[in-house]
Amino acid sequence: MDRVIEKKRWNNKRILTIGGITALVILIGGSYYLTSGKSKLNVETERITISAISKGPFQVTIPVNGIVLPITTIYLDAVEGGRVEKLFVEDGTTMKKGDPILQLSNTDLELSLATQETSVFNLLTQMQISRNAAQQNTISKLNQMADVDNAYNEAERVYKLDKHLYEQKAVGMQEFKQAQIAYDYQLKRKKLTAQILKQDSVSTRQELEQAKQSFERTQNALAVMRKKVGDLVVRAPVDGQLTSMDAEVGQNKNKGEHLGQLDVLSGYKVRVDVDEHYISQIYTGLTGTFSLADKNYTLKIKKVYTQVTGGKFQVDMQFAGPVPAGIRKGQTLQILLALSDESQQVLLPKGGFYQQTGGNWIFKLAEDGKTAYKVDIQLGRQNTDYYEVMQGLKPGDKVVTSSYESYGDMQELVLKK
The missing domain is CATH 1.10.287 (Helix Hairpins)
Structure with missing residues (x-):
């Protein structure tokens, strides 16, 4: 006798088909959500730098290195050629005007x-x-x-x-x-x-x-x-310290050949190398500051050498005020050279964000401090610490100034503590 077999409503094939359709719908919906809304990225606040926009004194400065030199250096050359017969002093000797340095012979x-x-x-x-x-x-x-x-x-x-x-x-x-x-x-x-x-x-x-x-x-x-004949005895033209002595007994020196130099010890100047990019902005009278032994000192440009060598040109600066105690020839100073007068401006602290944005936009924190979103900005001049804000930000705003290298094309940052 035949038996009626009941037909199953939920077989494996139907379940798999319905599951695939559901997954496809979810995928399409998720893709639509991600592409139609803002892309977000969760970041930990401990891994980023948040800086506040402020208004304060601003001055365009550049960091430069300077070498301390005697305020005057006199080069000693052989007025007449001859053979070095005698050295009266050694390199580094402090001389008085008229003291003999060396003697040449010329038959x-x-x-x-x-x-x-x-x-x-x-x-x-x-x-x-x-x-x-x-x-x-x-x-x-x-x-x-x-x-x-x-x-x-x-x-x-x-x-x-x-x-x-x-x-x-x-x-x-x-x-x-x-x-x-x-x-x-x-x-x-x-x-x-x-x-x-x-x-x-x-x-x-x-x-x-x-x-x-x-x-x-x-x-x-x-x-x-x-x-x-008297010039065969080379003498100190002024009081100073003999340096860079280049003569040995028995050596022949031609007329005009360099013998050494005399450093006048009445004061010091600082010879500074500046990038040629700033040559149009450098002139006499500009000031610079440096710190030594927890004290600040001021220098002023007295002479500009416009000849460019190796992408740099040089300026001579003199102390405008007290000279640091114990300063020595050849000492290197790290100087902040001011290229403008001080004025009140809206300031954005410098950070790694600039490499990815070029200063055209930045992540600004929302008022609740839980998210940060892109805003367009315009920056002006800069110094070693700040950018001058022209548009897009105001004092009191908070922004992310650390590097954006890992953010890609994200439009919003979700800040997690």
Whole structure:
């Protein structure tokens, strides 16, 4: 006898089909929810940095390194070349102006000096001989003038006497004419002799003046030569400390070759290297600060070297106020160089967020502090600690300033304690 078999309503096939459909619906619904709403990420507050937006004094500063140098350095070069014969002092010695440092020898200069001295002696001797000859010539001319004067006076006496006698008819015409001719001759002779004596005096003075000038030029040349020989002994031009000595006994030094330097110890300056990016913003008068032994000190730019080398240029800064006690040449200082005046601005502390956002947006905390969401911002200038906020944030706001590297494209952070 046949038995009716009851048909099962929930077989395995139907259950699996319904489960698959349900899973697909859930998947589609979840995908729609995730894509249609904001993407969120749970983060622990201990792993992030939350900073507050504030308003306060702001100044554009850059960190730079400076090296302490003497305020003045004088370079010692060989004025004349020669062989190093003797070193009077060692590197690092404190010198007084005029103290000898080293001695060079140069036989050519010494021989030239001896030759020049001989020339001066010979010229002086020749001048003396010329002066004596001129004096003898002048004496001779004066004696000749005396004889001419005497002859003239005698001719004049005879002429006047014969003229008187002739007028008295005491002498004849012939005798009177002879006296007159003799008188005219002696008169012409006297004038000529006086003219010769005058020209001789002028000529003698000119010769003596020329000889004097020649002697002075020769003496000046001798003085220059003596100075050259004297420069073979290198001396300290000012008070200071001898450094970077580069000379050994027996060494040959050419003219103009570097021998060392003298550091004036009356004060210090700081030589600072600055990135060429800031060359248009650097000028004399800007200030910088540094801390040493828990005290703050101020420096001021006194000179800007605009030549760029290796992407950097240099400036010299001097202390504006007290100088740190015990500061030494070659010491390195970490300086904050101010590029602007101080002003009140809205400030955002610096952080790792900038690498991912470029300063265009940031995660801002909600009022309840449980979430943080993206907001667009605009930043301006910056210094070592802060960015200047132009738009998007106000004092009192709190933002996440740590790195966003692991956040991807998340729109909102859920903060978990």
